[in-house]
Amino acid sequence: xxxxxxxxxxxxxxxxxxxxxxxxxxxxxxxxxxxxxxxxxxxxxxxxxxxxxxxxxxxxxxxxxxxxxxxxxxxxxxxxxxxxxxxxxxxxxxxxxxxxxxxxxxxxxxxxxxxxxxxxxxxxxxxxxxxxxxxxxxxxxxxxxxxxxxxxxxxxxxxxxxxxxxxxxxxxxxxxxxxxxxxxxxxxxxxxxxxxxxxxxxxxxxxxxxxxxxxxxxxxxxxxxxxxxxxxxxxxxxxxxxxxxxxxxxxxxxxxxxxxxxxxxxxxxxxxxxxxxxxxxxxxx
Amino acid sequence: xxxxxxxxxxxxxxxxxxxxxxxxxxxxxxxxxxxxxxxxxxxxxxxxxxxxxxxxxxxxxxxxxxxxxxxxxxxxxxxxxxxxxxxxxxxxxxxxxxxxxxxxxxxxxxxxxxxxxxxxxxxxxxxxxxxxxxxxxxxxxxxxxxxxxxxxxxxxxxxxxxxxxxxxxxxxxxxxxxxxxxxxxxxxxxxxxxxxxxxxxxxxxxxxxxxxxxxxxxxxxxxxxxxxxxxxxxxxxxxxxxxxxxxxxxxxxxxxxxxxxxxxxxxxxxxxxxxxxxxxxxxxxxxxxxxxxxxxxxxxxxxxxxxxxxxxxxxxxxxxxxxxxxxxxxxxxxxxxxxxxxxxxxxxxxxxx
Numbered sequence: 001x002x003x004x005x006x007x008x009x010x011x012x013x014x015x016x017x018x019x020x021x022x023x024x025x026x027x028x029x030x031x032x033x034x035x036x037x038x039x040x041x042x043x044x045x046x047x048x049x050x051x052x053x054x055x056x057x058x059x060x061x062x063x064x065x066x067x068x069x070x071x072x073x074x075x076x077x078x079x080x081x082x083x084x085x086x087x088x089x090x091x092x093x094x095x096x097x098x099x100x101x102x103x104x105x106x107x108x109x110x111x112x113x114x115x116x117x118x119x120x121x122x123x124x125x126x127x128x129x130x131x132x133x134x135x136x137x138x139x140x141x142x143x144x145x146x147x148x149x150x151x152x153x154x155x156x157x158x159x160x161x162x163x164x165x166x167x168x169x170x171x172x173x174x175x176x177x178x179x180x181x182x183x184x185x186x187x188x189x190x191x192x193x194x195x196x197x198x199x200x201x202x203x204x205x206x207x208x209x210x211x212x213x214x215x216x217x218x219x220x221x222x223x224x225x226x227x228x229x230x231x232x233x234x235x236x237x238x239x240x241x242x243x244x245x246x247x248x249x250x251x252x253x254x255x256x257x258x259x260x261x262x263x264x265x266x267x268x269x270x271x272x273x274x275x276x277x278x279x280x281x282x283x284x285x
Numbered sequence: 286x287x288x289x290x291x292x293x294x295x296x297x298x299x300x301x302x303x304x305x306x307x308x309x310x311x312x313x314x315x316x317x318x319x320x321x322x323x324x325x326x327x328x329x330x331x332x333x334x335x336x337x338x339x340x341x342x343x344x345x346x347x348x349x350x351x352x353x354x355x356x357x358x359x360x361x362x363x364x365x366x367x368x369x370x371x372x373x374x375x376x377x378x379x380x381x382x383x384x385x386x387x388x389x390x391x392x393x394x395x396x397x398x399x400x401x402x403x404x405x406x407x408x409x410x411x412x413x414x415x416x417x418x419x420x421x422x423x424x425x426x427x428x429x430x431x432x433x434x435x436x437x438x439x440x441x442x443x444x445x446x447x448x449x450x451x452x453x454x455x456x457x458x459x460x461x462x463x464x465x466x467x468x469x470x471x472x473x474x475x476x477x478x479x480x481x482x483x484x485x486x487x488x489x490x491x492x493x494x495x496x497x498x499x500x501x502x503x504x505x506x507x508x509x510x511x512x513x514x515x516x517x518x519x520x521x522x523x524x525x526x527x528x529x530x531x532x533x534x535x536x537x538x539x540x541x542x543x544x545x546x547x548x549x550x551x552x553x554x555x556x557x558x559x560x561x562x563x564x565x566x567x568x569x570x571x572x573x574x575x576x577x578x579x580x581x582x583x584x585x586x587x588x589x590x591x592x593x594x595x596x597x598x599x600x601x602x603x604x605x606x607x608x609x610x611x612x613x614x615x616x617x618x619x620x621x622x623x624x625x626x627x628x629x630x631x632x633x634x635x636x637x638x
Contacts, residue, residue: 068527092533099527105390108523108579111295115308119521120533124514127307128297150294152579172532 017044017175017208018094020065024074027060027232033072034060035232042176042225047202047209049223051216053253057232058212059100059180065210066097066178078176092120096174098165100181100212104153110164111149114139117171139171142204143197159190163197170201177201179211183218191215195222220244220267228252244268294577313576313585320588327595328372332364334602362495370493370557371594371612373501375564377554379572379590380512382565383581384547387519388540389452392627395566396431396551399456402560403463404434405552410467410482414474424500427556428549434459435548488561488613490598497557504553509587512546516583519543523580561597561613563620564590570623593619 020042027035035057042048042065050058063069065076067083076083078094086094096117104113117139118132140146143163148156153164162182169177182198183191199222201207213219219226220240227237228244230252236243245268249257255272262269299306332344339347339356346352347360382395396402408430412418418426438459442451467486471479518539521529526536551565568590569581575589576582597615604610 063527066531068530088535089533092531095531097527097531099525099531102525102528105523105579112579113524116521116524116532119517122517124517125303125305127517128299129304129306130299132306133297 017206018079019044020076020078020095020176020208020210022061022065022074022076025061025064025071025076026073027057027064027069028072029060033232035064037074038232038234040227040234042208042210044208045202045206046224047198047211047222048225048227049211049213049219050227050229051213051219051252052229052235056229056252058229061229062097062178062180062210062212066095067091068097068099089120092172092174094174095176095178096169096172097178098169098180098182101184102165104161104164106154107152108154109150109152110145110156110167111136111140113153113164114145114149114167114171117168118173120172135171135173139167142170142200143167157190159186159193162186162190162194166194166197174207176208176210179209181212181214183213183215191218198222216244216249216270217262217268220269221262221265240267244270310576310578313578313582316572316576317585317588320585320592324372324588324591324595327592327599328368331368331371331595331599331602332360334599335359335364366493366495366498367490367598368595369498370501371490371598372591373498373505374490374554374558374561375568375591375594376509376587377501377505377550377590378561378564378594379568379586379588380509380583381547381550381554382567382590383569383572383583383586384512384515384519384543384550385565386569387523387580388543388547390523390525391450391453392566392570394453394456395569396547397560397563397565398460399438399452400434400460400463401431401438401548401551402555402565403460403467404437405431405555406486406560407463407467407470408433409556410470410486413482413485414470414478416478424504424553424556428552431548431552431555432545434463435544439544484611485559487611488559488616489611490558490594491609491611493557501553501557504549508546508549508553512550513583515539515543515546519583520580558594559611559613561594562617563623564593564616566627567616567620567623568593570627 022038022040025035025038025040026033038061050061052058060069064071067076070084078086078091083091114136115132118135121132122129137146140149143166145160145163145167148160148164153161156164166182169179179198182194186194195218198209198211202209223240225238226240226243228235228248235252236248244259246257246259249255249259249270257270257272260269260271261267294310294312296309296311297306298309329341329344329348333339333341337359339360343352343356344360347357350357382397385394385396385399386392405427408426409423412423412426421429438452438456441459442455471482474482518534521532521534522536522539524532530536569586572585572589573581576585593616594612597619598612601610601612601615
């Protein structure tokens with residue numbers, strides 16, 4: 001009966017989502033310190049992009065924000081509570097994470113995958129409530145996957161597959177969504193497609209999004225807040241046009257570049273130089 | 286809201302009075318019903334066989350307690366234990382295999398491939414050959430052997446989390462260590478003990494007693510419902526540790542619980558009937574293909590296991606007139622092609638086994 005079901009969490013846009021922050025964070029794998037003494041506040045209801053060179057600790061930071069990795073020192077807080085003290089189920093209702101290139105079991109259909117996103121809201125006797133159905137259908141519609149719902153995930157194209165996983169995270173209905181390189185292995189058109197979808201989720205439902213991105217120009221265009229990391233520390237953070245400057249890029253990526261304005265979005269556009277090309281082009285012959 | 290077209294193979298239901306809801310899969314339900322019927326048929330068929338042939342209808346009558354007292358006695362005392370052990374062992378092996386295969390996301394990581402049955406076997410054979418079981422009995426020894434082997438495999442495969450692939454590689458090594466230890470024990474054992482151990486090692490349903498049935502039944506009455514209750518968790522775990530954790534699954538406790546449930550099922554089954562080959566590997570894979578699901582369905586895997594064991598036992602008794610083969614030889618003959626097929630398929634899919 002519908003009245004006994006909890007209210008659908010997907011469709012309820014809240015102006016203020018939970019507050020996510022980290023204080024004095026030290027993260028390590030075995031004895032290798034990856035992130036050192038990091039303080040961080042994630043802007044609520046905004047899109048945050050974490051950028052940086054390979055192995056700078058950005059994915060590690062995201063994993064810690066999702067409690068997939070316990071901090072060596074310091075604390076991640078969700079609405080003022082230490083993440084480790086939040087009950088597992090409650091955390092999964094507040095915060096969703098999509099790891100980098102997850103693999104679906106062979107033959108699993110899109111609808112079965114997306115339905116599993118509802119598991120933090122289910123019990124062994126209530127596995128398909130009205131709210132579950134609503135959230136799954138909305139997630140399929142929002143990601144444009146409704147027509148592919150009964151196709152096996154492993155038979156889809158890379159872009160469709162990624163959208164199926166995002167649909168699962170959307171169906172989870174969490175006000176905070178963490179995405180680890182959601183555009184990896186996608187061609188350019190599908191990258192833009194996925195980032196547009198993320199923007200829709202943020203704008204329509206005011207979900208807080210934190211994503212690790214490789215492409216600086218995409219980060220500038222799609223994020224409200226950019227965190228540039230270097231060797232386990234935050235090198236710069238703020239709005240894209242303040243953070244992504246030629247100096248920061250040279251500092252963070254050790255890459256000389258020019259920064260102009262993206263003619264489409266008006267955000268910073270990074271043009272790398274490299275060893276073979278100079279800033280002033282040779283006149284056309 | 287956009288209405289979604291009704292989807293093949295999924296039938297959601299939602300009850301009003303108790304707020305129970307879920308998704309029924311008609312094909313899976315039909316499969317389970319068909320399996321129950323087929324298992325019942327093979328079960329009764331097995332009971333008809335023996336020195337004194339009893340007709341099928343008389344067997345069904347005797348099972349309900351009606352009919353000729355002599356027949357009831359023969360059925361109850363002599364033939365039911367064998368059939369029941371076959372039924373229960375099949376269910377235990379099938380479910381145990383499904384638990385391990387789903388948990389490790391790898392069909393080759395079944396308990397009979399990664400050394401659990403072999404470990405239980407080594408412990409039991411040591412008990413038989415050395416003539417000392419430390420007061421544990423066959424069941425206790427089997428459980429201890431399987432548990433120690435499972436922990437050994439898990440510990441050796443552990444490297445910041447145990448992946449399916451490492452579990453298989455380590456498991457195959459441990460499995461051979463156990464086999465060698467068993468061979469050594471049999472070789473140095475006295476003739477009579479060695480003979481008894483060998484007969485048990487192939488997997489045998491001959492001469493089972495009510496004691497064995499009762500012990501196995503009690504263990505399974507506890508373990509099977511617990512295992513079936515883990516089905517939902519198991520399917521989430523199938524998405525990988527990180528995704529499962531993100532969906533609110535306490536990954537390590539769930540994995541430990543699954544590991545222990547699988548060990549319990551395989552150990553009690555092995556103690557009752559010996560390490561019946563390939564059932565834990567093949568039954569879940571057959572059930573999954575028949576159900577058309579992306580995971581080995583637990584109940585159907587158990588029923589398929591029972592079908593394989595009971596069917597193999599029939600073949601073992603009837604194939605060569607006048608001779609009775611141990612059931613494990615027949616399951617081995619049936620199971621080996623399944624293993625080959627899995628290996629070839631895994632290779633083609635590039636998933637590395």
